[in-house]
Amino acid sequence: MKNLKTAFILSVLLITVNTNAQQLETLLKEAFNNSPTIQKFELQYKIKAEKANEVNTLPNTEFGLGYFVSEPETRTGAQRFKISAKQMLPWFGSITARENYANSLADASFEDIVIAKRKLIVAVSQSYYNLYENKAKQQVLIENIELLKNYETMALTSVEVNKASAVDVLRLQMRQNELDKLKQLLHQKYIAEQTTLNKLLNRDKAIEVRIENNLEIPADDSFLNTNSLELHPELLKYEKLYNAVEKSELLNQKESNPLIGFGLDYVNVEERPDITISDNGKDILMPMVSVSIPIFNKKYKSKSKQNNLQQLEIKNEKQERYNKLQSLLDAAINERISAKISYNIQAKNLKQAENAEDILISNYETGTIDFNDVLDIQELQLKFQINQIESVKNYYNQSTIINYLISN
Template sequence: MITNRKNNRHKYTVALIATYLCLFLPAYSQSDSLAVYLDLAARNNPGIVQKYNEYQAALQKVPQVGSLPDPDLSIGIFLSPMEVLSGNQVADIRLMQMFPWFGVLKSAKDEMSLMAKAKFESLREAKLQLFFDVQRTAYEYQRIRQNISISQRNVELMRAIERLTLVKFKSSSGSAASTQSNSLKANSSSASASGGMSSSMGGNSANSASPSTSSGMASSSMGASSGGSDLADVYRIQIEIGDLENSISLLQNQSRTVTAKFNSYLNRSMESAIFLSDTLVPDTLGISLIAASDSMLANNPMLGMLSYEKQSLEARKRMVSRMGYPMVGLGVNYTVISKNPMSNSSMNGKDMLMPMVTVTLPIYRKKYRAMQAEAVFQQTATEQSYSTAANALQTEYYEAMQLYQDAERRITLYKAQSALAQRTLEIMVTRFSASESLLTDILRVRLQTLDYELKQVEAVADYNTATAWIKRLMAFSPIQ
């Protein structure tokens, strides 16, 4: 009995786990976060891969310039041995190694190392720009999707108002028809009652019947006027619905374009689905604005790249100045000598070994002076580029701050305005159902409500974009 209970409990547990996996895992697999897409873009974007390969190529230049020149080996063989005093010379072997002046190789390595660091900063800059582009496009995608959702809700509201207007139109048309029928019956009774008097009153009978007839005609005219007004309201509502549906179609086309742009950053199919929340939530900056300004100039990769380039040019100047000094070559010359049977010398048949020293003579100074001047001009140009980049960075920071503060203010404003307009619209719809409000007032308030909702979503998208922009200027990477 106990065994059966344990088996049943085990089966129940397995079934519960299977149900959980079926219900929740598919939804979780489609709820990709923005961080997942950022990581995917960092690994697959062709621009980032290009910058990474350029950085790796720059690293490979360091051992190239830091090594000594290849030694020079020369071998000469005499086809017919040459007779010398100590025998017959068979071959001559020479090995020579050139050494640059002291500090040339170190300066060259420093230059290439600093250039590699500049390439790495360029890689960081490209990644930060890519992350910002992905975030900005994602916020644009969410804004469009939320605008579609808001517009669809407004279409449903307008259809409800349309149904309510149709009900009023039918009821007013029925009331007008009933009033017209009662008026005709009253006119008939009045005419029959005054039939006996018609002979005595003569021409006055026609005049006595005219007020009743004109009253019936007035009632019929009022009923037709009311019915025509309700029908015009229905037409106006249908016009508004058509405009909303057209706006939804335009937003859907924009969504497809933004989807293709987003997927291009990830280097995947342009029609791949994007699984992001349709509701925009304001992001947080996380630090004070003053700290953001200080961090921007200290950590921005563009300024770091220019700084490394300036340092590499300083190392190049040191290298060029030392290249104007002589290069020293150390080598050895080995001569192979065979014995000469006709010689009685004690050195007969002994090979000769001769150390050698070679020195270059850099007497053409014009090219070295030109190389030094080139390095100076490039360093000056880099300093100016640094100043230009710093000024542009500060200007960009103020633009991002303006967008951030403006979006923050608009979020608060439109949130309050949207709530007020929504409550006003609910009151107007209730009063319209009781025939205490005009349709034109409802449409006007409805347009205000829709406008505030769309502006609020746009303000949140701008706020998040400005937050991502400021973090990008600070060189804050959303993923490591």
């Protein structure tokens, strides 16, 4: 059941991802297998599930042994020692109530595993998209550096025919240096982010992460079943905790009932040598029944009040968490829409900048090119390309948040 739930979460997460789906899915599976956080919650769940076996027991059997220092004399002889055994039994249904309560706590603990896996999906996915953003930006910078080198060649040619100044060449070279610096800084950030991702997978930080080259924003992503937010494991956990308190109250009611005990006393009797009578030296065997009545039951009444108050607390906590998750979902949906709008606008701007670049290049043949304008257009192109990449990353980051909230 747990594996099926995990597989479904993965499938929902990856439904909006195209070219990088396989690689990201592989990373997520590795994270699930290696994550110490997941393993911690799984062990906590197993411990609580095992608790049901612990409570499925009777109270300890009592054994007693007594030796008469001063042997009391009876008609049939002196009593030498006494052996007793006693077993208390809880009220009918008490053990079952304990088991149900322990199982309800384990059931609530299981949701911690599901929540931890969802959070791990978000962390791994967003780190992956950060690496994609970094790699894409580096590639754009490389392309722009190559473009500036072409412009530099054109400028050097123009300088030779007195159609450009050496200052234009220097400006183009300085711009290349700036872009190269940005590229090196991005590379350092890439290494740091790669370490973050590798540690989420609990593996060596130096392992290279393969990142796909292209991510595209899907044309249609309008379908979202926001009603499924109510089935989020963070909210389901509150329901299960509420149910556990109900089971706790049933157990409290059972424990407020009397305990019944059954026992047996054996008394060893020594024969009287000075007389001959029937039953001389006959041992005593005495079955016993006892009842433990909680006459002073204030603690059980107090426990009932505590349970009622705890249920009210859980209700309020659940509503508070639902409101926060709803706000988070709405914010993520709006952010994703904004990212898509931004991407489309940047695409238009980039197309216009490319058209402007074509015009400038075509003017080069007539000798009227202005390299200041070339630099301005190049900077605009780079800005639009960087903004596009950031929009793509933001779109998928928000998608991971949405899937964390509404995938079932």
